[in-house]
Amino acid sequence: MSDVVEKTLTALPGLFDSQTGAARITNRLRQLIKSITELTSKHDEENLIKQELSAMKEQVSSPNTTMKQMREVMVRAMYCEMLGYDASFTYIHAIKLAQQGGVLEKRVGYLAVSLFLSEGHELLLLLVNTVLKDLQSTNLIEACMALTVVAQVFPKDMIPAVLPLVEDKLSHPKEIIRRKAVLALYKFHLIAPTQVQHIHGKFRKALCDKDPGVMTSSLHIYLQLITESPDGYKDLTGSLVTILKQVVGGKLPVEFDYHSVPAPWLQIQLLRILSLLGREDPSTSELMYDVLDESLRRAEMNHNITYAILYECVKAVYTIHPKAELLEKAARCIGNFVLSPKINLKYLGLKALTYVVQHDARLALQHQMTIIECLDHADYTIKRETLELLFRITNAQNVTVIVEKMLDFLHGCNDEHTIIHLVCSG
């Protein structure tokens, strides 16, 4: 910002007598940042930060430091750590801040903990009691914070201690708590699946929750569970198809609309799950044909997000048991993507072709010319994607040409990783 505004920013707080809360807190951070931006060398920056860190060290060890001041120090510590400097002496104080501070201090303490610590860190055990206390708190905000921290970083061995409390939150009257509880349990499932085996029934309840937000969160869990083993969940197909029908038909409250599209991220999630359920299963696929047709038809508008939905539809159509009319519509869709001048769509079209080519090589051959053009595209990502595709449509006739093109690309390619990847798959 210009000098005039800089001067104003620093002068203003001084014009007023009482300086509490937000003004003082950001002041020292402001000074630190200003000083850093004025420096030109990395060496100077290191020296400045080292000075700052030793000042902070004194502050945190002093018994006179108030919670408010500790909060301010913590924000500076987070800033230093973000730049890559070690401020590990503040970690224990972050936990204390979350333990002993008021709501605002707690918030900063928890934030610092989630940024500084990771699973397996010895200090995490100290956090457990604070989290337990906050989960039982009647203050919604404290409970929310505890759930957020639990989903970000929590020692695996202590999950049993906190599990009943989180489970309990699944039936909390406030939907934000239920939603966060669902995601926290999903995190538990990822890091220690055996610990949450017994509560799969509760996930089903979350799926049928009257609040669509909670239902959407439960889909994260189901996507994972169904990816791991689809057979156990085929009975859900009917309900999921009904949900998708209702969403596409505009039955959700208008708050869920995004640029006039009803709950697009939810639609995408549902389409993915349905495609996994319908794979290699004609009877289950049968249940979905209508809704897929409807989704393909509805996603006609020209916004990025409708294209996202279309892409998922197309993938679903090609994953499940084939149906001729749907395949035709999907193929036309892919064609539109690949021929689109919008580069993001071209990329998706190529990606779709790569996916589809195992089912229907003719589609790729239909767009051969466009694909060859893409090989010389200015955008590296497009070139890369085209190569993946070419590799898959290699046959006896075109192998020589394709290998030639690939060699050309490799010669011009600077990225080691790509070279290794291509050579290995070639």
Added chain:
Amino acid sequence: MIKAILIFNNHGKPRLSKFYEHYTEDTEQQIIRETFHLVSKRDENVCNFLEGGLLIGGSENKLIYRHYATLYFVFCVDSSESELGILDLIQVFVETLDKCFENVCELDLIFHMDKVHNILAEMVMGGMVLETNMSEISTQAEAHSKMEKSEAGIAGAPARAVSAVKNMNLPEMPKNINIGDISIKVPNLSSFK
């Protein structure tokens, strides 16, 4: 699943870094540098998707990025996320920042890093998308800020004056998001002492 969310400026200076998977401090810094290196090479007219660098999982993961004036917003995701969906999620995040900070600019992100983290935490939790509605996210995040304002009381006046000054400086507001340039030229303000 979202593996990491990074915001850095045109020179690669990190403004926000949140990792949803464990990496050592050193690796995190290297990832930021590597991502900046990959993303800054891109032209303006190319697609918003890139393969992740080696450090963040290589071709298993994708980098989805948007460039707004002086800032890059990068989401590193695995194959379970929809690319265009995440692209719009970045837009939702930026629009929420704009709502919460009143015409957000890079300075806001720098000076209120903790507030930005809090907003992000209402959108993405443990690497999973929690909420996609801009009003919902800002309501949750602001429930905390309301407490901060009541604590500030009279001392909240400088903060309000500061935002008034910042608004005076910025050139005309286009309808879409404008994360203004940090070195904006200010018109003659000689009367303002």
